[in-house]
Amino acid sequence: MSSLIWKKITYFFLLLLLIFVLLSWGILYYQNHYAIVPLSPNVTKKYLKNHQVKLLINGVNSTRQRNQNIEDANIILLKTFEFHDDESGNALADLLIKKAKAGALIFIQFDAKGNDNYPQDFWVIKNGKISPLPEPLQRLLKAYPQQVAIYPTNPPTNILTSYVDLLGVNIPIDHEKYLITWNTNKWQEPAKVIMGGMNVGDSSLLGGEKIAQGEFKILADTEDYPWRDTDVELSGPVVQEIISRFYEEANFQSKMPHAYIQKHFHANMRQGLERLKLLIHSLNEHAKTVFVPAxxxxxxxxxxxxxxxxxxxxxxxxxxxxxxxxxxxxxxxxxxxxxxxxxxxxxxxxxxxxxxxxxxxxxxxxxxxxxxxxxxxxxxxxxxxxxxxxxxxxxxxxxxxxxxxxxxxxxxxxxxxxxxxxxxxxxxxxxxxxxxxxxxxxxxxxxxxxxxxxxxxxxxxxxxxxxxxxxxxxxxxxxxxxxxxxxxxxxxxxxxxxxxxx
The missing domain is CATH 3.30.870.10 (Endonuclease Chain A)
Known part of the structure; x- marks a missing residue:
């Protein structure tokens, strides 16, 4: 092959590289500057009073309170970025299966790009070839599909987002984490939310636990201690705001025609949403929100x-x-x-x-x-x-x-x-x-x-x-x-x- 042809091939690939770099920069720049939308001054003044808040100082304390709240509830809303197939993830799945068997309704939002999926996996998830759910959630959904509704959030959807996912840089994720519980047979007890930095997994939920000889647990996969993390348990008017946000996101995701949703998730997503809407209406009837300035x-x-x-x-x-x-x-x-x-x-x-x-x-x-x-x-x-x-x-x-x-x-x-x-x-x-x-x-x-x-x-x-x-x-x-x-x-x-x- 002549040197002229080699030069043309080289220039062609250099041009492709330049286009790739410029497109990558353009996407990332767009992401960061599209975000600059002025915040209404009222947002920073909108404080709600009359809340009870308990500090859950580490993972062990949070796990203990989560389990207690789930045991006491018949309505359970869980939102997490990661749900790991480990000791903590399987223990929570077992508890949720027990509650579903007893008639509890369970609604879960889970980031489809969570659990350390690789960017190349997102293309396969998008096309419905694999489920984004970890094994514990698959087990829960299979056991009680009529009691459980799962709404995967933040899926790979179109050319732009799939391209960003493949780059593996600044991948947008649904990073909120909270657990909301209440019991429709005990309206005198308020709905509660546990919120903070903790995902569902050993790295968060086992933090602070001592085992034999007074030593702390070391995780097998990382050969390191669990993370230093903190949650709070909260009851009061603001819980209704968080529940409303949960519903809005579930409603949005249930309307998305993703191939993996059609293939891997039960057809009662919309039915679950109607149930949740009625439950939220009943909850609102039993709690009045009062806004006061700071x-x-x-x-x-x-x-x-x-x-x-x-x-x-x-x-x-x-x-x-x-x-x-x-x-x-x-x-x-x-x-x-x-x-x-x-x-x-x-x-x-x-x-x-x-x-x-x-x-x-x-x-x-x-x-x-x-x-x-x-x-x-x-x-x-x-x-x-x-x-x-x-x-x-x-x-x-x-x-x-x-x-x-x-x-x-x-x-x-x-x-x-x-x-x-x-x-x-x-x-x-x-x-x-x-x-x-x-x-x-x-x-x-x-x-x-x-x-x-x-x-x-x-x-x-x-x-x-x-x-x-x-x-x-x-x-x-x-x-x-x-x-x-x-x-x-x-x-x-x-x-x-x-x-x-x-």
């Missing part, structure tokens, strides 16, 4: 504002920035996030807070984590914080990496908890959202923003315990500046990519 919430239990975002929105980011700017001088902001790689806008809000003599403490995962995702974002976070430290003379910012130890039984952090001040009206939050581009701009997420001095002190005590010297490593300006250039390049590769599309 300044009038004292002495009314815990005041809660549920702020959620759909895919390609940034409502939670905008709300967080708003609340950061309300923190008074000389107070402290504490942000606990397993993935900390904030947007320019959020970082600017934190820098403004520092200029007002507000101390900022950040706790995230370590670059020594065994989890690749945690490790990658932690490295990029160091790159971003190096730039912040180089511009600031303030000593009010503290940056910590969570390393855990054998005495606490955790090496990785997965809780998403934000404390925005310490005064009587200070806001604090818990939910599913990380503080990186993926959560803030791409995923669907939900956060509970709360006000209550007593509960705020419980959150603060929990975080202070996590931030004991044996559990954390403080990243200082000196350490970041002295990092060798080769290591800096490794740390900054992912950060540069995020900056390129944000």
């Amino acid at each position: 300044e009038q919430v004292q002495n009314h239990g815990v005041s809660v504002n549920y702020i959620a975002k759909n895919i390609y929105q940034n409502h939670i980011e905008q709300a967080l920035i708003h609340y950061i700017r309300q923190v008074p001088q000389h107070e402290t902001i504490i942000l606990v996030a397993p993935y900390f790689l904030p947007s320019k806008e959020l970082m600017q809000a934190l820098i403004e807070a520092l200029s007002h003599d507000i101390q900022v403490k950040i706790l995230t995962n370590s670059i020594r984590s065994k989890n690749k995702g945690f490790r990658q974002v932690a490295s990029a976070g160091r790159c971003r914080m190096r730039a912040v430290f180089s511009k600031l003379a303030s000593n009010h910012i503290k940056y910590y990496e969570y390393v855990g130890n054998s005495q606490v039984g955790f090496h990785n952090l997965h809780q998403k908890v934000w404390l925005l001040g310490q005064n009587e009206k200070a806001i604090f939050a818990i939910g599913s959202s990380n503080l990186d581009n993926q959560s803030l701009r791409i995923n669907s997420e939900g956060m509970l923003f709360m006000q209550n001095p007593k509960l705020q002190k419980q959150f603060q005590a929990m975080i202070e315990n996590d931030m004991q010297a044996d559990n954390i490593h403080e990243i200082t300006q000196k350490e970041l500046i002295q990092t060798p250039l080769t290591q800096r390049f490794k740390e900054c590769r992912y950060d540069w990519l995020v900056d390129f599309v944000m």
Whole structure:
């Protein structure tokens, strides 16, 4: 073959590569900038009073409360990103099968791209060749199809989303996680929601469990401890908002003509939806929601504002920035996030807070984590914080990496908890959202923003315990500046990519 032909072939493939890169960049840029929709000022003021909230400090506590709530209920709504085929996943499936046998109605939303599916699997799922459900959920649906309705969310659907899925970068996911339960035979007992950072799986739900000889459980697949994670149990008016959001998503998904839904899921999805609609109507008849402004919430239990975002929105980011700017001088902001790689806008809000003599403490995962995702974002976070430290003379910012130890039984952090001040009206939050581009701009997420001095002190005590010297490593300006250039390049590769599309 002549050299001229080889040149033409080379140019052709270079052109294809250029088109691929430009198209990839265009999709990612579109994702991030489509999200910038102004948040209504009313959203950050819409607090509901009269809530009872219990802090579930780790996976064992959350599992115990989840099981109790399911046992007491005959209506069960579960939303999760991941549902693992492991000890915790199968135990929950067994409990749900027991409840379905007793007549309970069960509704589950599960991200079709969850459970560590590879991007190439999404094409096969889309065409109906395999089910996205893990074995425990398949077992539940097969055992009691008339009692169980499953609504897979966030499926691969069209050329654009399938292309993004195949890239494996910034794949949008349905990341909210909660369990809602109530009993139609006990209307005097309120509906309850358990919400926070926990998926259904050993990595979340076994955290904090001691086994023989007082040692903590180590997971067989990762050879590491379960994650440090936190939930809350909540009852009160805001539960109805979360139930409404669950219904809206189930209704939307039930109308989608996906091949895998037609092939793998029972035909009673619509019937299940009609049942759920009637159940929600009955629940609303037994509970009246009262909206009050944030300044009038004292002495009314815990005041809660549920702020959620759909895919390609940034409502939670905008709300967080708003609340950061309300923190008074000389107070402290504490942000606990397993993935900390904030947007320019959020970082600017934190820098403004520092200029007002507000101390900022950040706790995230370590670059020594065994989890690749945690490790990658932690490295990029160091790159971003190096730039912040180089511009600031303030000593009010503290940056910590969570390393855990054998005495606490955790090496990785997965809780998403934000404390925005310490005064009587200070806001604090818990939910599913990380503080990186993926959560803030791409995923669907939900956060509970709360006000209550007593509960705020419980959150603060929990975080202070996590931030004991044996559990954390403080990243200082000196350490970041002295990092060798080769290591800096490794740390900054992912950060540069995020900056390129944000």
